Structure formats: structure tokens, C-alpha cells
Amino acid sequence: MTDTGSLAAGAAPAGCPAHTGAVRLAGLEYQQTPSQLYRALRREHGAVAPVLLDGDIPAWLVLGYSELTYVTSHDELFARDSRRWNQWENIPTDWPLLPFVGYQPSVLFTEGEEHQRRAGVITQALEGIDQFELARDCEQIADRLIASFAGSGEAELMSAYAHALPMRAVVQMCGMPHSGTDTQQLVDDLRESLDAAEGDDPVAAYTRVGERIHQLVKEKRERPGPDITSRMLLHPAGLSDDEIVQDLISVIAAAQQPTANWICNTLRLLLTDERFALNVSGGRLSVGEALNEVLWLDTPTQNFIGRWAVRDTQLGGRLIRAGDCLVLGLAAANTDPQIWPDSHVGAENAAHLSFSNGEHRCPYPAPLLADVMARTAVETLLERLPDLVLAVEPEQLTWRPSIWMRGLTSLPVRFTPVVQ
Numbered sequence: 001m002t003d004t005g006s007l008a009a010g011a012a013p014a015g016c017p018a019h020t021g022a023v024r025l026a027g028l029e030y031q032q033t034p035s036q037l038y039r040a041l042r043r044e045h046g047a048v049a050p051v052l053l054d055g056d057i058p059a060w061l062v063l064g065y066s067e068l069t070y071v072t073s074h075d076e077l078f079a080r081d082s083r084r085w086n087q088w089e090n091i092p093t094d095w096p097l098l099p100f101v102g103y104q105p106s107v108l109f110t111e112g113e114e115h116q117r118r119a120g121v122i123t124q125a126l127e128g129i130d131q132f133e134l135a136r137d138c139e140q141i142a143d144r145l146i147a148s149f150a151g152s153g154e155a156e157l158m159s160a161y162a163h164a165l166p167m168r169a170v171v172q173m174c175g176m177p178h179s180g181t182d183t184q185q186l187v188d189d190l191r192e193s194l195d196a197a198e199g200d201d202p203v204a205a206y207t208r209v210g211e212r213i214h215q216l217v218k219e220k221r222e223r224p225g226p227d228i229t230s231r232m233l234l235h236p237a238g239l240s241d242d243e244i245v246q247d248l249i250s251v252i253a254a255a256q257q258p259t260a261n262w263i264c265n266t267l268r269l270l271l272t273d274e275r276f277a278l279n280v281s282g283g284r285l286s287v288g289e290a291l292n293e294v295l296w297l298d299t300p301t302q303n304f305i306g307r308w309a310v311r312d313t314q315l316g317g318r319l320i321r322a323g324d325c326l327v328l329g330l331a332a333a334n335t336d337p338q339i340w341p342d343s344h345v346g347a348e349n350a351a352h353l354s355f356s357n358g359e360h361r362c363p364y365p366a367p368l369l370a371d372v373m374a375r376t377a378v379e380t381l382l383e384r385l386p387d388l389v390l391a392v393e394p395e396q397l398t399w400r401p402s403i404w405m406r407g408l409t410s411l412p413v414r415f416t417p418v419v420q
């Protein structure tokens with residue numbers, strides 16, 4: 001694809017001169033090489049680009065590192081409650097992005113003191129997790145998953161490993177056993193509701209998830225244990241059961257998809273890039289480097305909806321109207337040439353925006369827990385199956401058709417079968 005030639009300009013929404021020449025974000029051609037899209041957008045529109053979401057709904061994509069930092073650290077101007085949106089009258093009931101944008105009474109959409117109260121409970125509940133125990137639990141889960149395919153000498157790691165491991169780990173952190181039919185049903189329903197495949201019924205699956213989490217909350221009210229759910233229930237903020245159910249689902253969903261794609265994108269880097277191939281079996285350091293490089297260059301949550309302007313304001317030379325939607329261009333900001341003047345992208349530090357920034361950023365210590373899960377997943381796999389290689393040519397790997405979550409459609413590998 002050529003840089004500028006690929007920008008499919010959409011029709012400007014009626015009455016919106018700022019969106020003349022806006023770029024349709026939905027479209028398969030972008031998904032294989034988003035960095036080219038971001039570069040072209042930046043060249044044509046600057047740090048804040050007019051874009052069209054599914055159904056040609058206008059929004060702003062914030063591409064600049066400093067603009068994104070500004071947006072996420074000024075809640076009084078760019079807030080999180082999507083009910084502020086000035087486009088609701090144009091949104092059909094079956095709009096594909098509704099599950100992410102439609103208001104829910106969870107921590108995600110709260111603002112101000114109410115957000116501090118809800119996020120504070122989550123933070124304290126997550127702080128109770130012992131990272132060494134989490135690593136041990138993840139290793140056990142990894143071993144079970146690996147045992148299910150180790151004898152065959154081949155596997156598709158996205159479904160058999162990268163998605164399954166963080167899902168089981170997070171379900172266990174919430175106080176459910178990581179295996180068993182009941183947990184398996186929840187794991188299947190969560191997958192179906194977060195990442196529906198053809199023929200799935202995500203709405204029915206989501207309803208079952210809600211029922212199961214309600215039941216979990218009830219059980220933990222009666223018999224608390226050393227888990228996230230019980231710590232949320234016992235927190236002095238006194239959240240209601242309904243609030244806890246909403247926030248637990250948010251925690252599980254927020255943890256599973258990005259961590260799964262972080263694992264998969266790191267494995268892809270390790271298996272395709274010779275800078276890492278030389279070292280993987282020799283030292284663990286390179287796994288840490290690969291994990292960090294992925295956050296800079298192939299971050300799982302590439303773009304995130306979002307923030308809504310509280311009042312008319314300016315950003316990156318644009319006039320933003322009250323109620324406009326801003327998409328956080330996390331991947332674009334990470335590769336902003338303004339912070340990489342020598343065009344050498346990627347650093348050993350963690351100044352990327354992959355966990356966002358400001359009041360609504362991925363709450364401490366979630367990034368540390370995600371790191372434990374991802375690191376243990378990658379290291380355990382490479383230790384158990386040391387001659388693991390891709391089963392296809394690197395160019396045959398394809399990215400999922402999503403501009404929101406960056407991850408592969410599949411990651412087929414082969415290795416010497418392990419006799420159990």
C-alpha cells in the first residue's frame with residue numbers, strides 16, 4: 001500500500017467542515033500495516049486526525065504523543081462518560097462498536113470522585129495479589145496447556161495457549177478454580193462475549209457471564225477468601241454487589257484480551273526476528289526485551305475509545321466541539337517521530353503509552369500483573385519446548401482485522417513431540 005494513496009476518504013458528515021477528507025478507520029487494508037496508516041495520517045492531518053468510525057460516524061484520532069498525554073491528563077476537558085457523545089442520535093442499535101462505547105455503570109465510564117472510589121477498590125484488590133504466587137499459578141496453568149498439545153509436535157498457539165492462559169489466570173485470581181466444567185463454561189462464555197466468532201451469540205454469552213459473576217459475588221459474601229472478589233467485597237468503600245459484578249467483568253475483560261495479545265505478539269517477535277532467535281534459548285533477558293519492544297511497536301490495545309470533550313476546546317490545532325469523541329491512538333503515539341527524532345523507534349524504558357495515562361490509565365498494579373502473566377507464559381513455553389519454530393513462513397502470519405486490538409489470527413508452530 002502506498003502511504004497517501006491508501007487513505008480512503010469518507011464523506012464528510014453533514015454540517016462538519018472539520019471532517020472533510022476524514023479517513024475511514026474500518027477497512028481491511030490498514031490492518032496489516034497500521035504504522036504506515038499512522039504515518040500517512042500524521043503527514044496529512046497532523047497530530048489529531050478526523051476519522052470515521054464504522055457507519056461513517058465522525059471522531060478524532062489522537063496520534064501525537066504529547067497530545068495524547070494532554071488528553072488523558074485533562075479529565076476536566078476530555079472525560080470518560082460516553083453519554084456525553086454528540087452522535088448518539090446517529091448510532092444504530094446494532095452498531096458494532098456499541099459493546100465498547102455504550103455506557104455501562106462500571107468503573108470504565110465513571111468520572112471524578114466516583115471513579116476514584118471504584119478504581120481505588122480495584123487497585124487495592126489487585127495489590128493483594130502476590131506476584132510470586134501468580135507466577136507459580138501461571139506456570140502450572142502453562143504446564144497443563146502445554147501438556148494438552150506437547151505430544152503432537154504442533155499447535156496453534158493463539159487458541160491453545162495465548163488466549164487460554166491469561167483467561168484461566170484471571171478467573172483464578174477472582175477466586176474460581178482455574179479448571180473444572182463450571183470454570184470452563186465461564187471461560188468459553190467470556191471468550192464468546194469478548195471475541196465472538198461466526199455463529200456465536202455474544203449477547204447470550206455475556207448474560208451467562210453476568211449470572212456466573214453474580215453467583216461468585218454471592219458465594220464470596222458468604223465465604224470470603226484470598227482473592228480479588230473477596231477483597232472488593234470487604235473494601236471499606238462499600239461497593240454494592242451490582243457495582244462489584246460490573247467492575248469484576250471489566251477487570252476480567254480488560255486483563256484477558258490485551259495480555260493474550262501481548263503474549264502472542266511477543267512470541268511472534270521471538271520466533272521471527274533473528275535478533276532474538278540467537279538468544280532465546282541462551283538467556284531470559286531477551287524475553288524481557290521482546291515484551292518491552294512489543295509494547296512500543298505492536299502494542300495490544302492499539303487504539304482505544306475513548307474520551308468525550310466536555311466543552312468546546314482546541315487540540316493539536318483542531319477545534320474540538322463539546323461532545324466530540326476522541327480515539328486514543330496509543331500505537332501511533334508510541335511511534336510519534338516527535339519523540340523519536342532519529343527515527344529509531346523502541347526503547348528499553350517504559351515511557352510508552354500502551355497502558356494509557358492519567359486518571360483512567362490501566363490501574364496500578366495491573367501492568368505488573370500482566371507482565372508476570374505474559375513473561376511466565378512466554379518463558380515456560382520456550383523452556384518446555386526449546387526447539388519451537390513457526391510452522392509457516394513469517395509472511396504468512398496475518399493480523400486480525402481489527403484496528404482496536406493488535407493480535408494475530410493464528411500462530412501455528414511445530415516442535416519435537418514431548419512424550420509425557
Ligand code: HEM
Nearest residue numbers: 107108251254255258259301355356360361362366369370
Ligand atoms: C492483569 C492484567 C490487566 C488488568 C487487571 C487490567 C485492568 C484494567 C482496568 C480495570 C482498566 C480500566 C481503568 C479505568 O477505567 O479506570 C484498564 C484500562 C486499560 N488497560 Fe488494562 N489491565 C490489564 C492488562 C492490560 C494490558 C496487558 C494492556 C496493554 C498492554 C492494558 C491496557 C489498558 C488500556 C490502554 C486501558 C485504557 C485506559 C484509558 O481509558 O485510558 N491493560 N485495565
